[in-house]
Amino acid sequence: MTLVAPTPTATTTTAAPPTPHRTSSTLLGHFERGLDAPICLTWELTYACNLSCSHCLSSSGRRDPRELTTEECKGIIDELQRMQVFYVNIGGGEPTVRSDFWELVDYATAHQVGVKFSTNGVKITPEVAQRLAASDYVDVQISLDGATAEVNDAVRGPGSYDLAMRAMQNLADAGFRGFKISVVCTRENIPQLDDFKAIADRFQAQLRLTRLRPSGRGADVWDDLHPLPHQQRELYDWLVANGEGVLTGDSFFHLSAFGEALPGLNLCGAGRVVCLIDPIGDVYACPFAIHDEFLAGSIREPGGFEGVWRHSELFQKLREPTGGGACGSCAFYDSCRGGCMAAKFFTGLPLDGPDPECVRGFGEQLLAERATDALPKPTADHSHRTSPPRPRGSAGPVPLTLSIRRPDAQPAHACAESPLAGFTPTAVTACACGGH
Amino acid sequence: MPSVTLDSVVAVHPRVSIRPEPFGALLYHFSTRQLSFLKDRMLLEVVRACDGTRTLGEALGTTGVPAAQTARYLRAVETLVASRMLESASAGTAPRRTAPDSATISTEAVA
Numbered sequence: 027m028t029l030v031a032p033t034p035t036a037t038t039t040t041a042a043p044p045t046p047h048r049t050s051s052t053l054l055g056h057f058e059r060g061l062d063a064p065i066c067l068t069w070e071l072t073y074a075c076n077l078s079c080s081h082c083l084s085s086s087g088r089r090d091p092r093e094l095t096t097e098e099c100k101g102i103i104d105e106l107q108r109m110q111v112f113y114v115n116i117g118g119g120e121p122t123v124r125s126d127f128w129e130l131v132d133y134a135t136a137h138q139v140g141v142k143f144s145t146n147g148v149k150i151t152p153e154v155a156q157r158l159a160a161s162d163y164v165d166v167q168i169s170l171d172g173a174t175a176e177v178n179d180a181v182r183g184p185g186s187y188d189l190a191m192r193a194m195q196n197l198a199d200a201g202f203r204g205f206k207i208s209v210v211c212t213r214e215n216i217p218q219l220d221d222f223k224a225i226a227d228r229f230q231a232q233l234r235l236t237r238l239r240p241s242g243r244g245a246d247v248w249d250d251l252h253p254l255p256h257q258q259r260e261l262y263d264w265l266v267a268n269g270e271g272v273l274t275g276d277s278f279f280h281l282s283a284f285g286e287a288l289p290g291l292n293l294c295g296a297g298r299v300v301c302l303i304d305p306i307g308d309v310y311a312c313p314f315a316i317h318d319e320f321l322a323g324s325i326r327e328p329g330g331f332e333g334v335w336r337h338s339e340l341f342q343k344l345r346e347p348t349g350g351g352a353c354g355s356c357a358f359y360d361s362c363r364g365g366c367m368a369a370k371f372f373t374g375l376p377l378d379g380p381d382p383e384c385v386r387g388f389g390e391q392l393l394a395e396r397a398t399d400a401l402p403k404p405t406a407d408h409s410h411r412t413s414p415p416r417p418r419g420s421a422g423p424v425p426l427t428l429s430i431r432r433p434d435a436q437p438a439h440a441c442a443e444s445p446l447a448g449f450t451p452t453a454v455t456a457c458a459c460g461g462h
Numbered sequence: 463m464p465s466v467t468l469d470s471v472v473a474v475h476p477r478v479s480i481r482p483e484p485f486g487a488l489l490y491h492f493s494t495r496q497l498s499f500l501k502d503r504m505l506l507e508v509v510r511a512c513d514g515t516r517t518l519g520e521a522l523g524t525t526g527v528p529a530a531q532t533a534r535y536l537r538a539v540e541t542l543v544a545s546r547m548l549e550s551a552s553a554g555t556a557p558r559r560t561a562p563d564s565a566t567i568s569t570e571a572v573a
Contacts (some may be wrong), residue, residue: 056485063481063489065497067483110481112490112497138479140492162477162493 057291060345060375062297063109064335065420068313069303070073071099071130073408077147077170081210081251083174083314084304085242087410088118092306096126096323102303103130105331106139113140117313119305119408122149135163144208146186155193167206167234168193173221175215181251198229201249206273208234211261212251218415219264223272225280237277240382241314242404249374255390258383260286280365280381283358294367296346297322302405309334311344318405351378358386363391366393374401417454466518466540468532471551477548482506489547498547505538512539514551567568 074089075082090221094102106114114134121127134141142165150158150166158164168190173180175187197205207226209215215222219235226233238416240248262281265272265288276290280317286299291299303309307325310316322338325331335341350356352365374381374396380388438448464470474480477492480511486500487509500506504525518539527535542548 053485053501056483061483110479112479112481112488112492113495140490141497142495165495 054291055295057293057295057299058345058347060341062299062336063111063332065111065295065299066113066115067106067111067301067303068115068117069102070117070305070313071127071404072119072124072305074123075120075146076123077120077146077186078410079186079243080247081171081181081212081238081242081244082243082409083239083241084117084119084316085404085407085409088408089119090306090406090408094305094307094325096129098307099126099130102307102325102331103137103139105325106134107137109332109335111139113142115313116141116143116417118144120146120148130208131164135161141165141204142167146182146212150196151192152199155196155202157201158197159200164203165199166195166197167208168231169208169210170222170225171212171383172209173218173225178217179216181210181212181247191387192226194229194231195282198231203230205229205231205332207231208233208236210238211235211253212238213253213257214251216253216257216261219261223268232271232273234273234275235261235277236275237366237369239314239366239369241368242316243409245372245401245404252383255385255387262288262385277366278318279384280362280369282361283385286289287361292361293363294365296320296367297338297341300339303331306448307352309338313370314366315371316404316406317371317402319371319402320368321405348378353377353378353380356380356386358435372402372404374398466536466543468517468519468522468536470518470539471514472512472517472518472539472543472548473551474509474512475546480509482508491495491544491545491547494546496545498542498545500538505535508535508539509542509548512548 053295056149070084070086072089073084073086073091075086078087116131121143124130131143139165144167147168150168158166167184169191170178170187171181172187173265174363176229178190179185194205194207207222207229209222220382222235223233225231238244238248238252240252261278262284265274265278265281266286270289274288274290276292276295278288278293279290282288282292294312296315301309301311302313302316303325304316309319309322309325309331311322320340323334323341325334327333329337350359350364353359353362362381362385365384367377369382370377370379373393375382375389379392380386382389382393384390442448465536475491475493479490479492481488481490482503486502487506489498489500489509490496491498500509504527507525508521508527511524512518516524518536522532522535539548
C-alpha cells in the first residue's frame with residue numbers, strides 16, 4: 027500500500043509524504059464506513075477437500091450439493107469486473123478439485139479480475155506449475171503449517187507435508203518466483219519461524235504468516251494451539267524484524283498494541299473492504315465468520331453480489347462508527363482497535379470488548395470467566411464423516427472377502443418369518459411394476 | 463529514489479487498474495500485486511493526464527494544480543514511479559524498474 031497524499035488535510039499544513047505502516051485517519055475513516063466495492067474478497071469455491079485439517083476455518087471436507095454452477099461463478103466474475111474488484115482470493119476446501127477450476131481462473135483473469143488461490147498442492151503437477159508460471163494474473167499460495175513433517179502433519183494430516191513440498195518444488199522448477207507459502211501460526215510452529223523463512227528462501231517464495239482463528243474446526247483446537255502470551259511477543263518481534271518481506275494478510279493487527287504498528291491497514295475490514303463468498307453463494311462479512319450472525323445474503327438473490335455488498339443490513343451495521351466499547355478507554359485502542367471480531371465471537375467474548383489474545387491480557391481474563399457450554403458453532407459443517415479420512419495408499423490394500431452368493435444354496439433360516447422363505451421362483455412371466 | 467521533474471514524461475503502467483473513490487482512487491498493479499491509495503481527486507486527474515505524451519509540467523497544468531503545490535504533486539508522482547504504478551516514458555528521467563518502495567505493501571494488507 028502506498029499512501030499518496032499531495033495536499034494538506036484540514037488539520038495539517040505540511041505536505042504529507044507517504045508514511046510506511048500508517049494510514050491516515052481520514053482514509054481509515056473511509057474504509058471503516060465501507061467502500062462501494064470491496065478491495066478484494068475471499069471466495070471459497072468448494073467445501074470439498076482431500077485433507078481434513080484440524081483447524082480448517084470453513085469446516086471443509088465434503089462437497090455441498092448446492093455448490094454454485096460454472097455459469098453462476100462466471101456471473102459473479104462478471105459482477106466483480108463491473109465493480110472493479112481487483113482480485114479474489116480463491117480458497118475452499120481445496121479449490122483445485124473443482125473440475126471447472128482452471129476454466130474459472132482463466133475466465134477471471136480474462137475479465138481483469140486477478141486470482142490468488144490457496145491450495146494444499148494436490149493438483150500442482152509439473153505441467154500445472156509451468157502454466158501458472160506463465161501467467162502474471164495468477165498467484166499461488168501453498169498451505170504449510172509446520173516447517174517439519176512432524177509439526178505440519180499433526181495439524182494437516184499424514185502426507186500433507188510431502189504434498190506441499192512437492193508442489194513447491196514443481197513451482198520452483200517451473201520458474202514461478204514469489205509464490206506464497208502460507209502458514210497459520212500455532213503454539214507448535216512459532217519456534218520454527220526462521221525455518222519457514224529458510225524454506226521460502228530456498229524456493230524463492232514469499233512467506234505469509236496468518237493468525238489461527240477459532241473459526242470452523244479451528245474452534246475445537248484453538249485452546250490447545252493458539253500461541254501462548256510469550257509466543258505472541260516472540261511473533262510480534264519476529265514480524266517487526268522481518269518487516270515487509272513477510273506477508274501477514276493484516277492478521278496480526280491485534281499485536282500492534284505491543285508497540286510499532288505492523289504493516290497493513292490495521293483495521294477489521296469485515297463487510298467494509300473485504301468479505302467472503304462461500305461455495306453456495308452465501309456472502310459473509312469475512313472468511314473467518316461463517317455463521318448466521320455474519321451472513322449478509324446470497325448472490326442467488328435478485329440483486330446479486332452487488333446488492334448484498336451495498337444494501338445488506340448486516341454490512342450497513344458493520345460500517346457504522348463504533349466507540350470501541352469496553353476497549354474505548356484503553357490507551358492502545360488506536361493500535362489494535364479491539365482486535366478480531368470473529369475471534370471474539372467464536373470464543374464467546376462480547377464483540378465490543380477485548381480480543382481473546384489481547385496483548386494486555388484482558389482477553390485471557392474474560393476467557394477464564396466465560397461460560398463455555400454454549401459457544402457458537404459454525405453454521406455449515408462439511409467435515410468428512412470419517413474425520414480424519416482413512417489414509418489412502420499408505421495403508422496398503424483393503425482386504426475384502428469375495429464370494430458368490432448362490433440363492434439356491436441358502437437354506438431357509440429356522441426363524442425366517444417370510445411366507446416365501448425357501449421359495450425360489452424359476453420363471454417370471456409378467457412384471458406389473460413397469461419401467462424396470 | 464527515482465527523481466522526476468516537470469520535464470519528465472510518465473505514463474500509467476499498462477498493468478495498472480484505477481478505481482476512482484470518493485476520497486481519491488485506488489490503484490492496483492497486476493504484476494507487483496500492490497495497491498496504492500490516492501488521497502485526493504486532483505491527484506487522480508494528474509495521474510490520468512500522465513498519458514506518456516505530455517510532460518509532467520503539462521499534466522499539472524492541464525489538471526489545474528496551483529503553482530504553490532507543484533512540489534507536493536511531483537513528490538506524489540515520484541512515489542508512484544517508485545512503486546511502478548507510473549513508469550517513465552522518456553528514457554533517462556526515471557528508472558523503468560525499481561525495487562518495491564518501503565512505503566508499498568502488498569494487497570495482502572486487506573486479504
